[in-house]
Amino acid sequence: MATKTQEKMVQFSSFLSGLTKNISNKDGKRRINHGRQATIALAKEARKNGLLLTSHGNVNAKWSSNYACAYFRGGNKGINQDRFIVWEAFGGKEEVMFCGVFDGHGTWGHLVAKRVKKVTPAYLLHYWQEAMDLLKGSNFDRFEMWKKSFMKTCSTVDYDLELHPVIDSLYSGCAGLMIIREGDLLVLANVGDSRAVLGTTSNDGNLVAVQLTVDFKPNLPQESERIYKSGGCVCEAEDEPGVSRIRASNDETEEGPGLALSRAFGDYFAKDSGLISEPDVIQRTITTRDRFVILATDGVWDVVSNEKAVEIVSSAAERDDAAKRLVEYAAGQWKRQRPGYATDDISVVCLFFHKASSSQEVES
Incomplete structure (x- = not known):
C-alpha cells in the first residue's frame, strides 16, 4: 500500500503542476481549465484501491486509524439532490482524509x-499544493494553510458554476x-446548513454531542446584517412560519424567489442580496476522547437532535451500519413528525477517528 501511495503522489504532483495554469486572465475574463481527465484518472485509481467513496459503503485502509461509512436515501420531492465523497490518502498523503456532503436545491440542484x-x-x-510550495522549508501553521486553501477553493468553485455552459445556477x-483530517488536526469548512456533530467522551465518561458547525440561516444576526447591507431582506411567508428566506429586494415583501440559507454555491439571483459562498473554516485538535464526527445534510437535522444522532451512531453493532441506521431513523422521523410533508433527501458520513479496539479509550 505504501508503494502504491508513493506512486499516486507522483501522479498528484504532475496533476497539480498542470493545474497551476488553470486560472488565468484573458480579455478581462477568467478562464478555468479543470484538468478533467487527470482528475478522473486519479479518482479511478483511488476508487480501485478502496480509498474513494461516493455511494453507500465504507473506507477502511489497514494502515489508517480512520474508518468512514456513508449512506444516503432520496426523499420524495423528486430527484435526489444530495451528494457526498470520502477520500482517504487525499493528495497522496496517507495521513490526510477528505470528506464532504453537498445538498442541492432548486430545479438543477442535483x-x-x-x-x-x-x-x-x-x-x-491545487491551492493546498500551492500553499505548501510557498511555505516549503519554513515553519507553517497547518490550519491556516488549509483555511486559505478552502477559502480560495470555494470562491473558484462558485465561479466555475457561474461559467458553466450547461448547468443553470441562477435559481x-x-x-x-x-x-480534512490530517493527523490530529480536524479542519471543517462549511457553506450552508449541513452540519457536523462530534461524538466525544466527557470527564465523567459519558458520550456527549458537540455541534462543530453553524447552520447558516438568513435570520442569524451576523447573516441578516450582511444581507440587509447588501440590499436584500429576510422574510417569513405566512405558509412557512419559522422559515426565514433571503429575498432579492429590500421591500420586505414575500414576492419572488427566496432562499432558506444564507451561504451557498450557485443561486446567483441572490448573490447581490447578501448570499455568499464563503466558508466558515474552523479547527479542532482530535484527542482520544473524540470518538467520531457525523457529517449530514439538513434532512437529518430537521428531525433528529444532535444527541440522538450521536446515540444512534455509537450504538451501532457494526461501524458499517452506523450511517445507514441514522439515515433510516431520520426517514422514519420525517413520517412521524411531519406527516403530509415531502421527506427531504438524507445523506450521512460518519468518520471514526480511532481503530475499533481503542475507540472506547479516553484520556486519563
Missing part, C-alpha cells in the same frame, strides 16, 4: 451538487460541508 462534489477536491489539492445551488 447537477449543481454533482458538479461541486466533482471539482472541489481538484481545486483544494439553483447547493450547500457544502467539507472536512
